[in-house]
Amino acid sequence: MFLTSVKRLRSLGIIGMNQRNFGLIGRYNPRHLYPLVDDKLKTKRLAQEAGITVPQLLGTVHYQHDVKRLKDMLSAYNQFVIKPVKGSGGKGILVITEQDHNLYYKPSGDAVKLSHIERHVSNILSGLHSLGGKPDAVMIESLIQIDPVFEDYSYEGIPDLRVIVLKGYPIMAMLRLATHASDGRANLHQGAVGVGIDIGTGEALHAVQYGDPVYFHPDTRKPFSNLTVPHWDKLLELAAACYEMTGLGYLGVDIVLDRDQGPMIIELNARPGLSIQVANFAGLAPRVAAVEALETIDPDPQSRVQFSKRNFAAVRNLIRPRRRTKPTALALLAANC
Amino acid sequence: MHANARLYTVVILILFTGIGLIFYKHLVLGFPLMPDEKKFVWTIEAKIDFQANGEPVIVSFALPPREPHLTFMEEDFASSDYGFSELSSDEEQRRVQWSKRSAKGAQTAYYRLSVYENDKLTESPPSDDPLPPQKPELDEVFLTASLTLLETVRAKSANPEIFTRELIQTLNSSSPNQNQRLLQNDKAGEDYKTDLILDLLALEGISARVVRGLFLEDGRRRQSLTNFVEIHDGQKWILFDQNTGKSGKPGNFLIWQRGGQSLLDVIGGKSSQVSFSIIKNIHSARNLAVNSGMHAQAGLIDFSIYSLPIEQQTAFKMILLLPIGALIVVIMRILVGIRTSGTFMPILIALALIQTTLVTGIVIFLIVVSTGLLIRSYLSRLNLLLVARISAVIIVVITIIASISIISHKLGLSQALQVTFFPMIILAWTIERMSVLWEEDGPREVFIQGAGSLLTAVIAYLFMTNRTVEYLTFNFPELMLVNLALILILGQYTGYRLTELYRFHSMGRHHVSDKR
Numbered sequence: 014m015f016l017t018s019v020k021r022l023r024s025l026g027i028i029g030m031n032q033r034n035f036g037l038i039g040r041y042n043p044r045h046l047y048p049l050v051d052d053k054l055k056t057k058r059l060a061q062e063a064g065i066t067v068p069q070l071l072g073t074v075h076y077q078h079d080v081k082r083l084k085d086m087l088s089a090y091n092q093f094v095i096k097p098v099k100g101s102g103g104k105g106i107l108v109i110t111e112q113d114h115n116l117y118y119k120p121s122g123d124a125v126k127l128s129h130i131e132r133h134v135s136n137i138l139s140g141l142h143s144l145g146g147k148p149d150a151v152m153i154e155s156l157i158q159i160d161p162v163f164e165d166y167s168y169e170g171i172p173d174l175r176v177i178v179l180k181g182y183p184i185m186a187m188l189r190l191a192t193h194a195s196d197g198r199a200n201l202h203q204g205a206v207g208v209g210i211d212i213g214t215g216e217a218l219h220a221v222q223y224g225d226p227v228y229f230h231p232d233t234r235k236p237f238s239n240l241t242v243p244h245w246d247k248l249l250e251l252a253a254a255c256y257e258m259t260g261l262g263y264l265g266v267d268i269v270l271d272r273d274q275g276p277m278i279i280e281l282n283a284r285p286g287l288s289i290q291v292a293n294f295a296g297l298a299p300r301v302a303a304v305e306a307l308e309t310i311d312p313d314p315q316s317r318v319q320f321s322k323r324n325f326a327a328v329r330n331l332i333r334p335r336r337r338t339k340p341t342a343l344a345l346l347a348a349n350c
Numbered sequence: 351m352h353a354n355a356r357l358y359t360v361v362i363l364i365l366f367t368g369i370g371l372i373f374y375k376h377l378v379l380g381f382p383l384m385p386d387e388k389k390f391v392w393t394i395e396a397k398i399d400f401q402a403n404g405e406p407v408i409v410s411f412a413l414p415p416r417e418p419h420l421t422f423m424e425e426d427f428a429s430s431d432y433g434f435s436e437l438s439s440d441e442e443q444r445r446v447q448w449s450k451r452s453a454k455g456a457q458t459a460y461y462r463l464s465v466y467e468n469d470k471l472t473e474s475p476p477s478d479d480p481l482p483p484q485k486p487e488l489d490e491v492f493l494t495a496s497l498t499l500l501e502t503v504r505a506k507s508a509n510p511e512i513f514t515r516e517l518i519q520t521l522n523s524s525s526p527n528q529n530q531r532l533l534q535n536d537k538a539g540e541d542y543k544t545d546l547i548l549d550l551l552a553l554e555g556i557s558a559r560v561v562r563g564l565f566l567e568d569g570r571r572r573q574s575l576t577n578f579v580e581i582h583d584g585q586k587w588i589l590f591d592q593n594t595g596k597s598g599k600p601g602n603f604l605i606w607q608r609g610g611q612s613l614l615d616v617i618g619g620k621s622s623q624v625s626f627s628i629i630k631n632i633h634s635a636r637n638l639a640v641n642s643g644m645h646a647q648a649g650l651i652d653f654s655i656y657s658l659p660i661e662q663q664t665a666f667k668m669i670l671l672l673p674i675g676a677l678i679v680v681i682m683r684i685l686v687g688i689r690t691s692g693t694f695m696p697i698l699i700a701l702a703l704i705q706t707t708l709v710t711g712i713v714i715f716l717i718v719v720s721t722g723l724l725i726r727s728y729l730s731r732l733n734l735l736l737v738a739r740i741s742a743v744i745i746v747v748i749t750i751i752a753s754i755s756i757i758s759h760k761l762g763l764s765q766a767l768q769v770t771f772f773p774m775i776i777l778a779w780t781i782e783r784m785s786v787l788w789e790e791d792g793p794r795e796v797f798i799q800g801a802g803s804l805l806t807a808v809i810a811y812l813f814m815t816n817r818t819v820e821y822l823t824f825n826f827p828e829l830m831l832v833n834l835a836l837i838l839i840l841g842q843y844t845g846y847r848l849t850e851l852y853r854f855h856s857m858g859r860h861h862v863s864d865k866r
Contacts, residue, residue, distance in 0.1 A: 016851040017858025027854055029846040031684060036844060104790050141786060224856050291854060
């Protein structure tokens with residue numbers, strides 16, 4: 014079967030693109046707030062003011078003539094990441110893990126010259142990777158050190174965690190793992206693996222590649238049944254706090270785990286995609302309804318996280334079927350309807 | 351909920367206005383809903399010739415009555431230096447008069463009429479009351495012969511209708527008896543026969559009159575009017591062919607004059623005669639509706655695209671198709687969920703396809719875009735700034751287009767010359783966007799979006815070139831309101847897209863662990 018039925022999707026509570034655009038983005042995300050998340054420098058500044066951990070900013074390039082200063086700027090750092098300020102979907106990100114004798118090494122081990130980096134920076138400045146091709150700026154960040162928990166689950170890139178936050182309540186989470194097929198990028202439709210993570214425990218629930226279930230990482234062959242995201246509460250609280258920070262009601266929060274500094278926010282997204290539902294093998298609609306049913310939004314991110322953990326914990330783990338989590342009333346309702 | 355109610359009110363208002371206007375135009379102004387309705391328009395020219403003898407001249411000519419089932423498109427009168435006036439405003443007995451202080455020699459006057467049968471009303475027989483029959487004054491021999499004939503006919507008939515048919519058939523019989531031969535003067539023409547029938551009917555006490563009319567046949571010249579006899583049977587008028595006795599009006603018979611009044615009177619001239627020539631034109635019913643609308647000063651048509659010069663009308667023909675393309679794009683994106691590169695780029699491709707025809711257009715498009723992508727991949731290595739790069743791509747596109755034109759011309763492929771119809775700036779942007787897409791998301795994404803754009807463009811093309819769609823959009827611009835209402839409703843659609851049924855296909859299966 015290549016197609017599934019509308020009835021089946023509806024019974025699972027799957028939200029489609031039209032519903033997302035109309036009922037979530039259109040309703041909860043005022044357009045004037047977009048620049049806060051579309052401009053990563055602004056997001057970073059906001060996060061720092063709110064006391065949220067973010068990767069360290071090493072430098073920025075705003076103008077074409079500053080490209081010449083790039084060599085001096087980079088000489089102090091052995092590892093760094095170059096990003097477009099207004100890029101989206103991981104586009105235009107260049108990771109350098111080692112610098113040696115005027116050669117820069119990418120995670121794949123390929124060496125590039127300074128001229129390559131300069132061209133990359135000037136491409137970003139002219140808007141190659143930004144939304145709508147608008148002129149852009151470049152930011153240089155410190156490289157995140159991969160957490161040992163994820164070492165066996167990643168090919169080249171660093172896994173990042175996407176948490177959907179609705180009106181401040183984390184409602185669904187997914188771990189994105191780069192693969193050889195995705196060319197080291199954490200982009201699901203390019204072949205990265207999406208692992209649904211239980212909101213209640215941080216355990217892996219279900220994993221997909223190209224929309225079909227997988228049970229181990231395609232490159233490292235490591236099974237997902239033992240995968241549990243550490244610092245889970247802290248991580249959810251970070252995500253929940255982004256609601257106050259931006260005011261956006263429907264938010265995709267991208268979090269990475271640094272070996273030394275723990276969870277940090279790398280990117281916010283005002284138009285988070287819907288593949289997270291496939292990765293979790295669950296629809297967003299019942300959870301959206303549960304949050305919408307609340308009369309007041311708790312101002313404290315910690316108690317919001319507690320609410321989410323109580324209500325959105327998985328009923329059953331699809332990777333570890335014998336381990337049943339404690340069923341909650343809402344979760345039972347969601348499974349039945 | 352409040353905003354929703356408001357939106358639906360607006361949608362319903364727009365929808366009803368649009369549909370209402372369409373029905374108004376169709377039902378009241380007679381615009382056909384389908385493009386195939388062609389109507390025959392008969393153009394009849396009456397030529398009046400006479401010899402003036404130097405005295406004041408007055409020519410009086412009977413015109414055909416305006417009947418509800420006929421629409422007179424145009425009536426023209428022409429003569430050389432004659433004064434002209436329409437005599438009576440009575441719709442049944444219309445006459446015109448030409449006059450001149452003095453004229454000599456051969457004179458000619460023309461009357462031209464364009465007429466078509468509309469379908470608003472069915473034809474109805476005249477409803478006027480008959481005059482009582484006047485007994486003719488006949489000499490003894492004639493009267494006796496007449497009475498004998500009438501007696502034979504009366505014996506075979508039951509009512510005035512049958513009587514008349516029987517009488518006409520008897521008079522036309524190929525083996526006349528003595529009485530008939532006496533009554534029928536061999537040298538006499540049509541008019542004599544008509545008078546004879548009318549006299550005989552009067553003797554019998556049946557009200558009757560002559561009806562003169564014209565058989566409409568394409569390309570006839572020098573025709574004259576044909577005489578019919580119309581009798582009143584006490585309730586209604588019945589028309590009879592005086593040569594066959596058949597009752598009822600034959601098709602393509604235009605009644606020109608009823609009653610015994612003369613067709614043509616000429617004072618101050620002699621040897622006058624009228625001859626008719628007839629041409630059949632095929633007009634689309636739409637043209638006729640526009641024409642009659644303009645005559646009737648219908649505001650909707652007076653202030654419509656039809657009032658523009660023909661050249662602008664042709665431009666609007668194209669512009670009015672754009673909303674259809676937009677609707678297709680909306681459906682493809684919201685209901686089907688096809689990804690296109692650039693929201694409305696498919697419409698522009700579709701417009702270009704209309705000019706170039708489908709297959710040629712697609713081949714040209716693919717050649718230009720793929721060549722452009724090849725060259726663009728080289729440009730990306732030159733490390734150019736964005737605007738400069740796109741400008742360079744524009745020049746590359748123009749070069750490609752020029753080379754395609756020249757090469758195909760040399761090869762004798764005239765179709766490929768139409769490559770110039772493609773909007774070059776749009777092509778350049780398409781190439782640039784696809785090239786960026788290629789670098790970032792790989793060839794698969796380029797293929798998906800390129801194919802999506804082309805598919806949408808082809809579907810939009812098929813709709814936009816459909817004869818019915820083309821006809822409807824141009825002749826019923828009100829359709830845009832309906833279109834707008836549809837788009838507003840589609841903008842509210844929050845259900846799944848067709849492609850999402852595939853995207854989430856793995857959700858359709860029950861999970862493997864369920865079986866354990």
